[in-house]
Amino acid sequence: MADAPAALKHVQVVPLAERHIAAVLEIEKASNSAPWSERSFRNELTHPDGIFLVTEGSGRVVGFAAGWVLADELHIINVAVDPQCRRQGLGRKMLVELLLHAQEKGVTCATLEVRAGNAAAIALYEDLGFHSCGVRKKYYPDNREDAVVMWLHELAEWSPER
Ligand SMILES: CC(C)(COP(=O)(O)OP(=O)(O)OC[C@H]1O[C@@H](n2cnc3c(N)ncnc32)[C@H](O)[C@@H]1OP(=O)(O)O)[C@@H](O)C(=O)NCCC(=O)NCCS
Structure with a gap:
């Protein structure tokens, strides 16, 4: 049986920077059946309404989470964790930071679309605290999978220790 991966050290969540792009792209390719292009990630470096967070641990990039603030809504547009580093709380940690960043900007609700078969996400x-509020049929062009639309309506009062 393979050894369990060693625990990550010095885990920190920081804003996306140029030095993260190559590693973020690798995680994206390993995580998404229709991965974003390098150009899409580079655009996020200067997106005026974007919040793009990267998790570093043991001196390397291990995940990322991104959203756009559109009026009083946070649209979560992408999140992924290195497959070797999943189920260690990193996805949750980044999304909590993303939601708190948006809260600080006065955002009152958050939404996202997720593949109907993506039970982990x-x-x-x-x-x-997100709830499923609808389905967009055959939303994803690569395999025509349905998207579940989820909302967190109470972001203004939301706390990670609910
Ligand atoms: C979804 C994803 C980001 C989760 O990241 P993660 O760091 O493994 O998640 P966490 O360790 O923070 O998990 C937090 C909670 O989410 C749920 N969860 C996460 N992965 C799960 C899985 N494989 N099965 C069931 N529940 C899961 C659990 O409730 C978990 O809490 P627990 O570990 O105490 O049971 C990761 O699986 C991933 O990168 N997937 C590929 C990309 C993707 O699907 N992104 C979402 C696009 S909408």
């Missing part, structure tokens, strides 16, 4: 979002 749906469980994580529900754990944070």
Whole structure:
């Protein structure tokens, strides 16, 4: 049996910077069946309404989470954790930081779309207080999978220790 990966050290969540792009791209390719391009990530470096957070641990990039603030809504647009580093609380940690950043900006609600078959992500979002509010049929062009639309309506009063 393979050894369990060593615990990450010096875990910190920081804003996306140029030096993160290559590693973020690798995690994206390993995590998403229709991965974003390098150009898409580079655009996020200067997106005026974007919040793009990267988690570093043991001296390397291990995950990222991104959202756009549109009026009083946070739209979560991407999140992924290095497959070797999942189920260690990193996805939750980054999304909590993303929601708190948006809260500080006066955002009152958050929304996202997630593939209907992505049980891990749906469980994580529900754990944070998101609710499924609808389905967009055959939303994803690569495999025509449905998207579940989720909302967190009470972001203004939201706390990670609910
Ligand atoms: C979804 C994803 C970001 C979760 O990251 P993670 O760091 O592994 O998640 P966490 O360790 O923070 O998990 C927090 C909670 O989410 C839920 N969860 C996470 N992964 C799960 C899984 N595989 N099965 C069931 N529940 C899961 C659990 O409630 C978990 O709490 P627990 O570990 O105490 O049971 C990660 O699986 C990933 O990168 N997936 C590929 C990319 C993706 O699907 N992104 C979402 C696009 S909408």
